[in-house]
Structures are given as structure tokens and as C-alpha cells.
Amino acid sequence: MLRCIELGKKGLGKVAPNPMVGSVVVNDGKIIGEGFTSPYGGAHAEVNAIGAVSNEELLKSATLYVTLEPCSHFGKTPPCADLIVQKNIPRVVIGLQDPHDKVAGRGIQKLKAAGCEVTLGVLEAECREHHKRFLSFQEKKRPYIILKWAETKDGFIAPEQSVRKNNPEPFWISNGSSKQLVHQWRGEEQAILVGTNTVLTDNPKLSTRNWSGKNPIRIVLDRNLRIPAEFNVLDGSIKTHVLTAQTVEGKSNSGVQYHFVDFTKNLPQQICNYLFSQSITSLLIEGGRETLQSFIDANLWDEARVFTGNAEFGSGVKSPTIYGHTIDSKNIISDTLTVLRND
Numbered sequence: 410m411l412r413c414i415e416l417g418k419k420g421l422g423k424v425a426p427n428p429m430v431g432s433v434v435v436n437d438g439k440i441i442g443e444g445f446t447s448p449y450g451g452a453h454a455e456v457n458a459i460g461a462v463s464n465e466e467l468l469k470s471a472t473l474y475v476t477l478e479p480c481s482h483f484g485k486t487p488p489c490a491d492l493i494v495q496k497n498i499p500r501v502v503i504g505l506q507d508p509h510d511k512v513a514g515r516g517i518q519k520l521k522a523a524g525c526e527v528t529l530g531v532l533e534a535e536c537r538e539h540h541k542r543f544l545s546f547q548e549k550k551r552p553y554i555i556l557k558w559a560e561t562k563d564g565f566i567a568p569e570q571s572v573r574k575n576n577p578e579p580f581w582i583s584n585g586s587s588k589q590l591v592h593q594w595r596g597e598e599q600a601i602l603v604g605t606n607t608v609l610t611d612n613p614k615l616s617t618r619n620w621s622g623k624n625p626i627r628i629v630l631d632r633n634l635r636i637p638a639e640f641n642v643l644d645g646s647i648k649t650h651v652l653t654a655q656t657v658e659g660k661s662n663s664g665v666q667y668h669f670v671d672f673t674k675n676l677p678q679q680i681c682n683y684l685f686s687q688s689i690t691s692l693l694i695e696g697g698r699e700t701l702q703s704f705i706d707a708n709l710w711d712e713a714r715v716f717t718g719n720a721e722f723g724s725g726v727k728s729p730t731i732y733g734h735t736i737d738s739k740n741i742i743s744d745t746l747t748v749l750r751n752d
């Protein structure tokens with residue numbers, strides 16, 4: 410099962426909103442086939458693992474291991490449970506039951522009804538952690554939310570405006586290696602969100618340009634449409650959704666879509682509802698303070714990744730106030746990266 414999780418990770422940033430499932434086929438103590446979910450719309454992990462077995466005869470005495478219950482429904486591909494039955498695989502070991510409305514135990518029932526021996530719950534906690542984005546989407550009906558910011562030793566995310574240049578650009582607190590790591594993270598999530606002031610003061614690109622991998626969908630708050638058209642987030646180079654309280658009819662084009670939200674009512678929850686409707690299973694929130702704090706206060710966050718650099722500002726924009734439990738703390742050269750969980 411650990412190998413299945415390792416394989417499943419190869420789908421990170423490529424398969425969402427599908428879960429990044431991993432699977433192996435074992436015969437006589439040896440792995441004879443391995444697979445993981447293909448990019449969205451493609452084959453599921455079990456299909457790839459079974460397809461990798463060169464001698465089909467061996468399937469009749471094999472065990473298939475998989476991180477998530479095999480599907481029982483026709484989605485973009487036919488049910489994996491049917492394929493397992495068709496190939497006469499006698500044993501299936503599953504990490505986690507699939508909470509998806511259309512599966513939820515039906516895959517297991519199908520296998521058992523066909524005489525297959527099913528073991529459920531192997532490394533379940535590890536499989537839940539591995540499938541955290543998919544599980545948040547299915548169970549909480551919102552994306553898995555990762556907060557991220559960089560702060561100084563004395564707790565500021567930006568200096569006073571007077572210290573900054575006139576042209577909007579980020580004021581870097583963290584180092585180049587941390588920046589590259591952030592670009593890697595951006596490629597792992599489906600969407601990235603920033604507040605209006607962050608766009609106006611930093612003119613961010615929110616891209617993965619210092620790493621390989623796809624750019625996340627940009628989600629930008631702009632209640633009163635204050636962001637000038639020439640700013641990077643409106644350049645149409647990356648799919649961008651602007652959430653606004655202004656009339657939006659006829660404004661959207663292929664690169665930038667406008668969506669109305671009521672900024673006076675629990676904005677974080679409305680954003681979650683909108684992202685759910687767009688099948689977005691994970692969201693990285695990169696600031697600024699007000700945006701991050703509103704998600705913290707609404708208890709709509711799962712993980713926070715905080716860089717602490719060496720500088721001290723004395724005054725400026727304060728870091729968000731957050732309580733969570735620290736699951737990791739390590740050095741990224743001169744920075745400290747602390748990871749918190751909301752549980």
C-alpha cells in the first residue's frame with residue numbers, strides 16, 4: 410500500500426478533480442503491474458496497473474492493492490470494479506472506501522458479489538492523508554485549503570508603504586529557494602487566491618515559472634473592480650476568475666471570467682461554494698493579511714505553510730493570527746518553514 414501511495418503521488422497537480430489513486434498488482438509476492446491515475450479524463454489507476462501486467466494468466470491468482478475503493482459507475486471511463494471482476498482477480502486490498510456519492514461502498518459490493526475477497530482499511534490513515542484534497546471536496550463540499558505567507562522575525566508580512574518602491578512589486582521576505590518551493594506548490598494545487606490589495610501592491614503573476622508544471626487557476630478578489638486592466642492577473646495568459654460585487658454581464662472573456670459574490674455575507678464560505686461549483690478540489694491562498702485572516706476566522710482552512718525570514722520591519726502589515734498544531738518545522742537555507750494543521 411505504501412508503494413500505491415508513492416505511485417499515486419505521481420498524479421499530484423495533474424489528475425484533479427479526480428483523486429490521485431495508486432495501485433499495484435502482486436503475484437507470488439512480486440509486483441507484476443503498477444499504475445496511477447492518468448491526467449483528468451484518462452484511465453484510472455487500476456486500469457493502468459492491470460494493463461501493465463504482461464502475463465494476463467497471472468491475474469487469476471493475483472492480489473490488487475489500491476489506495477481508494479475501485480469505482481462502480483460510468484464516469485469518463487467504465488467502472489474499475491467491473492474490470493477487476495472481468496479479469497478474475499481473486500483478492501483486492503483497499504486503503505479507503507470512496508465517499509463519492511456514486512461509489513460509497515458500491516465498488517466493494519460489486520467485487521464481493523462476484524466472489525472476490527476484499528480487505529478494506531489497510532493504511533487507512535495514510536491513504537486519507539494522501540487523498541486529503543479529494544476527501545475535503547467530497548466530504549466537506551469545499552476545496553482543501555492551504556494558507557501560505559512569509560513573515561519577518563518580528564511578525565510582519567510587508568513593511569510600511571513608504572519603504573516600498575512606487576511600482577507595484579512584491580517585497581521579498583523569504584529567500585530564492587523558498588520562492589522556488591512555492592512555485593512547486595502552486596503547480597500541485599488547482600487554484601490560487603489573493604486579495605485585492607495584494608494585487609494592487611505586488612502585481613503578482615501567481616505562476617509556476619520557476620518550476621515545471623501547470624499554472625493554477627487564479628482567483629482574485631475585486632469587489633469594486635479596482636484592478637487596472639494592464640495588471641498581470643488580468644493578462645489572460647492563465648485562466649483567472651475575478652470575484653466581484655459589481656455588474657459582470659458581458660465582461661468575461663476566454664482568459665478572465667467575472668463572477669458575482671456578495672462581499673457583505675461570509676465571503677470565505679461563498680468563495681468555497683463557488684469553487685465547489687467549479688470542481689476545484691484544492692486552493693492555495695497567498696495573502697494578504699485580510700484575506701488570510703478572513704479564512705482563518707471562518708475556520709475554512711486545513712493547512713498553513715509559513716516562512717519566517719531573517720529581516721525585522723518594526724512596523725508594517727502584521728502577519729495573520731492563527732492557532733493550529735505544528736506538524737513540521739524545517740530550514741529552507743536561511744528561512745524557517747513551519748507547517749500547521751487545523752485539527
Ligand SMILES: NC(=O)C1=CN([C@@H]2O[C@H](COP(=O)(O)OP(=O)(O)OC[C@H]3O[C@@H](n4cnc5c(N)ncnc54)[C@H](OP(=O)(O)O)[C@@H]3O)[C@@H](O)[C@H]2O)C=CC1
Nearest residue numbers: 558559566567604605606607632676696697698699700703
Ligand atoms: N509576505 C507575504 O507572504 C505576503 C505579503 N502580502 C502583502 O500584504 C499586503 C496586502 O494585505 P492586505 O492589505 O491585508 O490585503 P489583501 O490582499 O488581503 O486584500 C484586502 C482586500 O481584499 C478584499 N477582501 C479580502 N478579504 C475580504 C473579506 N473577507 N471580506 C471583504 N473583502 C475582502 C477587500 O477589498 P475591498 O476593500 O475592495 O473591498 C480588502 O480590502 C501587501 O502589502 C502585500 O505586499 C501579500 C501577500 C503575501
Ligand SMILES: Nc1c(N[C@@H]2O[C@H](COP(=O)(O)O)[C@@H](O)[C@H]2O)[nH]c(=O)[nH]c1=O
Nearest residue numbers: 559579580581582583611613614615695
Ligand atoms: N513577499 C513574499 C511573498 N509574497 C507573495 O507572492 C506573490 C508574488 O509572487 P509572484 O506571483 O510569483 O510574483 C505576492 O503577491 C504575495 O502573494 N511570498 C513569499 O513566499 N515570500 C515573500 O517574501
Ligand SMILES: [Zn+2]
Nearest residue numbers: 453479480489
Ligand atoms: Zn475507476
